[in-house]
Amino acid sequence: MTIETTAAQSAAAPAASAETAVMTYSEAIRDAMRIAMAKDPAVFIMGEDVGTYGGAFGVTGELINEIGPERIRDTTISELGIMGAGVGAAMTGMRPIVEIQFSDFTAQAMDQIANQAAKIHFMLGGAVNVPMVIRAPGGSGTGAAAQHSQSLEAWFVHIPGLKVVMPATADDAKGLLLSAIDDPNPVMVIEHKLLYKTSGDVRVGDIRTPLGVAAVPREGKDLTIIATGIEVSRALEAAEILAADGIEATVVDPRTLKPLDSGTILRTVKETGRVLLVQEAVRTLGFMSEVSAIIAESDAFGYLRAPIKRLAGLDIPIPYAPKLERASVPQVEDIVKAATDLVREW
Amino acid sequence: MTIINTPIAANPELAASSLETMWKIRRFEEAVEDLYGRGLMHGTMHLSIGQEAVPTGACLALNRDDYITSTHRGHGHCIAKGADMERMMAELLAKETGYCRGRGGSMHIADTETGNLGANGIVAGGVPIATGAALSAKMRGTKQVAVSFHGDGAMGEGAWHEGVVLAAMWQLPVVFLCENNLYGMSMSSEKAFNLEKLSDRARGYGIPGVTVDGNDVQAVYDATQEAVDRARNGGGPTFIEAKTYRWRGHSKSDKNLYRTRDEIDEWRGKDPIPLFEAQALAAGGLTQADIDAVRDKVRTELRSAVQRANAAPDATADDLLSAVYAR
Numbered sequence: 001m002t003i004e005t006t007a008a009q010s011a012a013a014p015a016a017s018a019e020t021a022v023m024t025y026s027e028a029i030r031d032a033m034r035i036a037m038a039k040d041p042a043v044f045i046m047g048e049d050v051g052t053y054g055g056a057f058g059v060t061g062e063l064i065n066e067i068g069p070e071r072i073r074d075t076t077i078s079e080l081g082i083m084g085a086g087v088g089a090a091m092t093g094m095r096p097i098v099e100i101q102f103s104d105f106t107a108q109a110m111d112q113i114a115n116q117a118a119k120i121h122f123m124l125g126g127a128v129n130v131p132m133v134i135r136a137p138g139g140s141g142t143g144a145a146a147q148h149s150q151s152l153e154a155w156f157v158h159i160p161g162l163k164v165v166m167p168a169t170a171d172d173a174k175g176l177l178l179s180a181i182d183d184p185n186p187v188m189v190i191e192h193k194l195l196y197k198t199s200g201d202v203r204v205g206d207i208r209t210p211l212g213v214a215a216v217p218r219e220g221k222d223l224t225i226i227a228t229g230i231e232v233s234r235a236l237e238a239a240e241i242l243a244a245d246g247i248e249a250t251v252v253d254p255r256t257l258k259p260l261d262s263g264t265i266l267r268t269v270k271e272t273g274r275v276l277l278v279q280e281a282v283r284t285l286g287f288m289s290e291v292s293a294i295i296a297e298s299d300a301f302g303y304l305r306a307p308i309k310r311l312a313g314l315d316i317p318i319p320y321a322p323k324l325e326r327a328s329v330p331q332v333e334d335i336v337k338a339a340t341d342l343v344r345e346w
Numbered sequence: 347m348t349i350i351n352t353p354i355a356a357n358p359e360l361a362a363s364s365l366e367t368m369w370k371i372r373r374f375e376e377a378v379e380d381l382y383g384r385g386l387m388h389g390t391m392h393l394s395i396g397q398e399a400v401p402t403g404a405c406l407a408l409n410r411d412d413y414i415t416s417t418h419r420g421h422g423h424c425i426a427k428g429a430d431m432e433r434m435m436a437e438l439l440a441k442e443t444g445y446c447r448g449r450g451g452s453m454h455i456a457d458t459e460t461g462n463l464g465a466n467g468i469v470a471g472g473v474p475i476a477t478g479a480a481l482s483a484k485m486r487g488t489k490q491v492a493v494s495f496h497g498d499g500a501m502g503e504g505a506w507h508e509g510v511v512l513a514a515m516w517q518l519p520v521v522f523l524c525e526n527n528l529y530g531m532s533m534s535s536e537k538a539f540n541l542e543k544l545s546d547r548a549r550g551y552g553i554p555g556v557t558v559d560g561n562d563v564q565a566v567y568d569a570t571q572e573a574v575d576r577a578r579n580g581g582g583p584t585f586i587e588a589k590t591y592r593w594r595g596h597s598k599s600d601k602n603l604y605r606t607r608d609e610i611d612e613w614r615g616k617d618p619i620p621l622f623e624a625q626a627l628a629a630g631g632l633t634q635a636d637i638d639a640v641r642d643k644v645r646t647e648l649r650s651a652v653q654r655a656n657a658a659p660d661a662t663a664d665d666l667l668s669a670v671y672a673r
Binding site: 042044070071075076078079080081082083084085086087088089090091092093094096111112115116120121122123124125126127128129130131160161163184185 | 413415444445446447448449450454456457458463464466467468471473474475476477478479480481482483485486492504505507508509511512515669670671672673
């Protein structure tokens with residue numbers, strides 16, 4: 001079963017708020033956690049330096065002053081222990097949000113993510129749920145080199161039992177996180193460290209972005225660009241440049257990688273007949289390899305006027321030097337060139 | 347659970363229930379071994395025959411809603427915490443009526459009704475999970491305690507260290523109960539850890555530690571009760587080493603190349619069940635007729651559990667894909 005449901009997995013959201021406010025991605029995440037904690041005493045945050053320090057990227061900020069150290073819980077540097085404590089708490093009535101400072105450090109916690117959190121519901125015959133959220137920033141661009149810059153989403157998508165989201169905007173960072181907190185399953189929220197300080201209109205109040213529903217922030221007739229994480233904003237910037245050159249691109253942001261809204265992907269591919277898949281993660285067996293396979297196996301294949309094209313990170317560890325780091329992952333100009341070639345050559 | 351002041355062996359009700367628990371574990375595992383040996387059971391299993399006094403004594407100190415996390419060698423913990431042998435047997439026989447509907451098998455039986463958060467196929471996997479359950483109990487303001495059963499092998503794992511560090515920092519109501527059966531698969535705990543007693547390690551974590559005879563129900567109960575009282579009263583975690591012995595191999599592939607027949611025989615001489623029966627006879631808690639009655643009761647119960655489990659429908663593959671995620 002490759003093609004998954006497109007139905008929203010989240011609990012029904014309260015009445016959507018039309019009102020918006022400009023917030024950073026980071027503030028939007030904090031807003032979501034504040035709202036969830038005000039509503040449900042079972043929700044708490046646990047992680048390294050999430051308290052007075054405010055989080056490695058400042059996401060929890062001053063929440064400890066509002067909510068206190070019981071529920072904004074500083075831990076030792078023990079990713080595996082924190083993750084396991086999250087699993088145990090989630091199995092017994094709490095709804096932990098576990099913050100991992102860099103998604104690379106999930107490698108330290110992998111047993112509890114892959115062998116415990118993801119499998120417990122299934123393995124125990126459905127007797128127990130593990131309603132936990134794991135927040136972890138991924139991605140390159142900060143000069144932090146190979147152990148602090150990876151894009152590991154494919155690891156988690158490859159483990160049945162986990163849901164995986166990658167918010168690309170401030171509003172989705174809030175809406176997807178609130179949906180993830182509602183969800184009775186472990187949800188991996190992969191944030192992007194370059195997005196934390198970016199701003200956007202964010203719906204005010206207790207809003208949701210449903211899990212399993214893609215966004216289509218731009219529609220065009222010539223090609224479909226499907227991008228995740230930081231590459232969504234790069235794709236949109238590239239689309240502007242392409243438009244000036246007479247090429248109209250549709251941009252699709254899956255938002256949730258698991259469960260994937262393959263319906264929206266296939267629909268937009270059929271509409272344009274050309275598809276460019278863009279991910280920051282290394283190319284081989286990346287998430288877009290799966291998207292490519294889904295398209296190739298579907299009836300959208302018959303609509304294709306050009307081969308499916310992937311644009312991805314090089315198959316290397318992320319290097320330190322700024323020029324090298326930049327050259328390692330798709331940039332706006334790479335997307336423009338790949339899209340232009342796709343449209344002009346086919 | 348009210349604190350038991352009289353010796354277990356002298357208390358007719360507790361002596362009978364403790365003996366019954368030990369016999370249930372023993373007979374359950376003997377049945378499993380037999381079914382496996384005759385090709386009627388699939389997969390693998392890890393038997394705790396010889397170790398029955400540990401879960402029996404420890405669970406006597408726990409309330410029904412207290413939590414335990416268990417191990418790959420977990421049948422004893424599961425039974426002692428109050429699980430139903432028929433549903434356990436059904437799970438091992440790959441039946442739809444099993445605790446995990448045939449999706450988990452021997453290494454993943456949990457029984458949330460009795461606070462058992464599950465056996466675990468990963469060594470020390472349950473240690474930080476117990477820490478989390480204790481954190482949850484503390485945050486929810488209940489008086490629940492969590493007991494992490496684990497083996498000596500788990501003490502070489504990073505998960506053990508991290509689970510204990512967090513529990514000590516937060517002074518959580520959790521008991522780390524090490525069943526030191528002297529071998530982590532084939533690695534002897536004596537060789538593995540440069541410690542006279544594994545409980546010597548507790549001091550390094552800033553928590554109390556004690557070593558007891560794991561073949562003595564009373565000794566295990568006393569140590570666990572003290573640790574549970576401390577935990578319930580906000581005194582934080584305790585480490586207990588219960589020294590015992592695994593009579594059978596690690597699993598079915600074990601050829602016992604790493605230990606001697608003499609050693610196994612020596613420990614068979616310290617069988618916790620006749621030891622307890624002798625204590626109960628001497629203390630007056632049980633007569634020989636009582637002891638015989640317990641054995642008969644367990645034999646009948648187990649036979650019926652196996653028969654009913656066998657008659658149950660096989661686990662079905664129909665809804666596997668929809669069983670991965672909770673709704």
